[in-house]
Amino acid sequence: MNAKTAKILDGKALAQKIQTELTTQIQALQPQIGRPPGLAVLMVGDNPASAAYVRNKERACTKVGIASFGKNFPADATQAEVAQAIQDLNEDERVDGILVQLPLPNHLDSVALLHQIDPNKDADGLHPVNMGRLVRGESGLRSCTPAGVIRMLQEYQISLQGKQAVVVGRSILVGKPLALMLLEADATVTIAHSRSHNLAAITQTADILIAAVGRPNMITAQMVKPDAVVIDVGINRIIDYEGNSRLVGDVDFESVQEVAELLTPVPGGVGPMTVAMLLHNTVWSYSQKVNG
CATH class of the missing domain: 3.40.50.720 (NAD(P)-binding Rossmann-like Domain)
Incomplete structure (x- = not known):
C-alpha cells in the first residue's frame, strides 16, 4: 500500500446536493411564476449513447420538478423540420431551456441549429451570444x-x-x-x-x-x-x-x-456535474421570469 493516494472529488454526491438545492428553489419560485420550469431536449435518430443521455437528463428533470418537453425525430429528419421545432420552442412560454442532443446525423448542420436557439433558453450555454458574455465576464448561461x-x-x-x-x-x-x-x-x-x-x-x-x-x-x-x-x-x-x-x-x-x-x-x-449544471441553467432562465 502506497503511503499516499489522492483524495477523490465526488461529482456524484455534489450533483445530488445541487439537485436538492434546485428542488427547493423551484418550490419557492413556482407559486410566483405559476408553472414549473421546462426543459426541451431534441434528439435526432436513435444513437444508443444519445438515447441513454437523454433518458438520464429527463429522469433528473423529474427528480427536481422540471417539466420535460422532449422531442425525438427520425434519423432522416430535415434541417427545416428541426429548425421549425426549435422556433416553436423559442416561442413556447412553458419552456425555459432548449438543448439539441449532439452528435446529430451528418446531413444536419448542427451549428446552424444551435444558433437558432434563443440565447436566453440556451440550456447548454453554447450559443455565440452566451460565449460572448463569458468572454466579457457578463452574467449569462454557461x-x-x-x-x-x-x-x-x-x-x-x-x-x-x-x-x-x-x-x-x-x-x-x-x-x-x-x-x-x-x-x-x-x-x-x-x-x-x-x-x-x-x-x-x-x-x-x-x-x-x-x-x-x-x-x-x-x-x-x-x-x-x-x-x-x-x-x-x-x-x-x-x-x-x-x-x-x-x-x-x-x-x-x-x-x-x-x-x-x-x-x-x-x-x-x-x-454527473454536467447534468446538474444543465438543470441549474434551466432553473436560472426560469428564475429570470421573476427577476426580469
Missing part, C-alpha cells in the same frame, strides 16, 4: 461541463487565484470556455492540446490540471506535478481483452492517484 468543473473546485474550496492551471484540450464544448472561466477566477491559464510540443513539460507546471481531449489514459503520473489537482473530463469506452467494455477517462487513474493531491474519478466525477 457551458455545462466547464461550469460543473468550476463548481466542483469551489465546493472543495480549491483556490484558483494565482494558480497555474493547464487545460489539455481546446474544444468549444469544454477547453475554450473552461480556460475563460479559470481566467475569470484569477488563475494563470495555459491551453495545451494534441499538437503541443513537450506536452509533459507543460502539464508538469500545473497546480490544477484538466484533461479534456478524449484519449483514454493519456495523462500519466509522469506528466503530473506532485500534489496537483487533476480533473478528468474525458469519457472513453474501451474494450478489454475479454471483450468487456468499460468507461475510462483521459487520465490514467491508477498511476496518477499516487501523485496527485485531488483527483476526479471516471465515471462519477465530472459527468
Whole structure:
C-alpha cells in the first residue's frame, strides 16, 4: 500500500446536493411564476449513447420538478423540420431551456441549429451570444461541463487565484470556455492540446490540471506535478481483452492517484456535474421570469 493516494472529488454526491438545492428553489419560485420550469431536449435518430443521455437528463428533470418537453425525430429528419421545432420552442412560454442532443446525423448542420436557439433558453450555454458574455465576464448561461468543473473546485474550496492551471484540450464544448472561466477566477491559464510540443513539460507546471481531449489514459503520473489537482473530463469506452467494455477517462487513474493531491474519478466525477449544471441553467432562465 502506497503511503499516499489522492483524495477523490465526488461529482456524484455534489450533483445530488445541487439537485436538492434546485428542488427547493423551484418550490419557492413556482407559486410566483405559476408553472414549473421546462426543459426541451431534441434528439435526432436513435444513437444508443444519445438515447441513454437523454433518458438520464429527463429522469433528473423529474427528480427536481422540471417539466420535460422532449422531442425525438427520425434519423432522416430535415434541417427545416428541426429548425421549425426549435422556433416553436423559442416561442413556447412553458419552456425555459432548449438543448439539441449532439452528435446529430451528418446531413444536419448542427451549428446552424444551435444558433437558432434563443440565447436566453440556451440550456447548454453554447450559443455565440452566451460565449460572448463569458468572454466579457457578463452574467449569462454557461457551458455545462466547464461550469460543473468550476463548481466542483469551489465546493472543495480549491483556490484558483494565482494558480497555474493547464487545460489539455481546446474544444468549444469544454477547453475554450473552461480556460475563460479559470481566467475569470484569477488563475494563470495555459491551453495545451494534441499538437503541443513537450506536452509533459507543460502539464508538469500545473497546480490544477484538466484533461479534456478524449484519449483514454493519456495523462500519466509522469506528466503530473506532485500534489496537483487533476480533473478528468474525458469519457472513453474501451474494450478489454475479454471483450468487456468499460468507461475510462483521459487520465490514467491508477498511476496518477499516487501523485496527485485531488483527483476526479471516471465515471462519477465530472459527468454527473454536467447534468446538474444543465438543470441549474434551466432553473436560472426560469428564475429570470421573476427577476426580469
